[in-house]
Amino acid sequence: MEHASFVEEAIGDLIARDLVVVCKEMPYVVNPLTVSVQSNGKKRLILDLRHVNHHLWKTSVKFEDIRLYAAVWRIWDHGGTSLEAFKREIAELPGALVGYVSLLPQLLAESKASSTTKGYYQGFVRWKDWALKKGLSEVECFPARAIHVALYLACLVQHNATSSPVIQAYYSLKWAHSIIGRDSPTDSLLVRNILEGAKRRLSTPRNRKDPITPELLESMYSANYSDKDLFSQRTICGCLIAYAGFLRVSELLSIRMCDIEFSESHMTISIRQSKTDIYRDGDHVVKARTYTKLCPVSNLERYIDIAELILGSDRYVFRSITKTSNGFILRDENKPLSYTRMRELFIQVFSPFVSDISKYGLHSLRSGGATSAANLTVADRIFKRHGRWKSENAKDCYVKDSLEERLLVSRNLGIRQYAGWSPRLQFIQVFVCFLALGTNRDCRRNVISFV
Incomplete structure (x- = not known):
């Protein structure tokens, strides 16, 4: 064996310093030893753990708290x-x-x-x-x-x-x-x-982003969906989940496989931490199966299948992608997709369908889902709980009322036309009265006053 004398000397030194122990029985896992020779001729004993590394999660130590x-x-x-x-x-x-x-x-x-x-x-x-x-x-x-x-x-x-x-x-x-x-x-x-x-x-007008509508989601889906395409499915899935769950982008990107549970009628996503959850109590968001092409549940299942993710694991759902000769695959590094990259993908898929993409952002998905639910008269209590808002004011800021909803106010002030009387019908009725009354000006004046 090459470098045998160096290996024996290095192992003996480790034993003498109580850094390793001698096993009298065959261990369950054995990793090979290699020798690294540097350019200056110095040798180093290396424990080859490349196979073990596949089962470890990489974490970074931050000293911000200190x-x-x-x-x-x-x-x-x-x-x-x-x-x-x-x-x-x-x-x-x-x-x-x-x-x-x-x-x-x-x-x-x-x-x-x-x-x-x-x-x-x-x-x-x-x-x-x-x-x-x-x-x-x-x-x-x-x-x-x-x-x-x-x-x-x-x-x-x-x-x-x-x-x-x-x-x-x-x-x-x-x-x-x-x-x-x-x-x-x-x-x-x-x-x-x-x-x-x-x-x-120094006050300046607030520039709130416009909400994403179901029509925009459908156009985005139709233009980008491709069978077995991991790259497009990741973006589609992220947008649909954020829209249906009223999720902030930080909540979306922090989802792990162990946070997801599927059932026949819906799926449940555990939100470990949130902007309004200061004590990290956690929360759950449920999303129903809609049995349509925009169903967030079926699209997530399709994405998991294409990406070969495992339910129950600690892996992030939305991670970076690498292009290979056979298509796209998720990177092994267990690191969530960055906010900047998610924003780039959002702009890329929605730009063709809006006149000014600067009016839209990732928060448009959260406000879009909230606006659609509000305009469909979802109960306020359920609506507020689904979006995990702490106050009514915070909830209302996300809703953009439709024109029809706003017109309901003036239509219900007691000054609307008589029930069943369309403008055309009113004109016909007045015209018939004029013909019947002939030249009687007083009667005509009374008819106009009544109408």
Whole structure:
């Protein structure tokens, strides 16, 4: 065997260092050893785990949480601000509890979503940098005074075209003061009124995306469907599921095979986490079999069959695709499709059927399903639960009422024409009355007044 002496020496070294153990019985799984020789002649012993790797899920370790804990600790211990505020309480703690004080910043960092905490901390840092440049001291920066915060917001108004930076700064300072248990200058009427003034001055009209209609879905399906075509079926399936389930794109792309259950009349999709599910309790969305070509259940079953996915596995349903000589296959990497790629696919399939694709986005699928359900008079309670909205206002923002629904208001104000009287019939009746009355002007005037 080539490199036999090196292999024996390397294994002996591993045994001596208690990094491996000698098995007296034949193990169930045996992986081969290989030797890698580098360009400088140095040899390395390699355990070949290529077959084992097919059964492992690749995960990435993020250190964002650690950074957030450190950021919150810096605010909590800013110049001894918070520790000084709780100095008496901390001094009176038993020795066994003092060690737990360091846990407080961790829990404070987790009191909101990590992205929210990160944004608030960056907003606080921007405030501090501005205050120091303007000549305020460290003590005056935090806790902040209402007049200083009002001036800061006023400066932001002068240098921004929208109110978003002003709102971000307001809530960043509110959050920073809340985690140290101090009164926030954002509670001052002065600062509140400055914020309202900023919103009014920098307000811009909302540009909501138009909803996708069933007609657009049918046109998209007819143009892109191809038997056994994984590429087109993935896009069709994603659009139909998002439309029928009122799904956000983040919820759609995070679906795994173990989240799906099929039955004779419907399917159930488990939503592990959602924008409105802050405590990660989870929820379920049910979709009925419609027995049409746009049926989300049958299209998902077709996609699973083409992609050779396995029900119950931890694999993401919508993943990247690789083109081969025999067609398309899903990549082995268990990573969901990106938002950017899903948006590109959406634009590609709907562009031929709309005059301005910029008026549509991935959220158009969620609002399209909600609009169709609302115009078909689905009960509000069921409608709200299906879309997982927390409030009525949030639900109503997704619905675009049809022209016929809006005309019902003016048609039911007591000023409509008599039941059964069409405009043409009214004209005929008036004309007959005129013929019957001849030249009697008073009678004619009474008929016109009656009609």
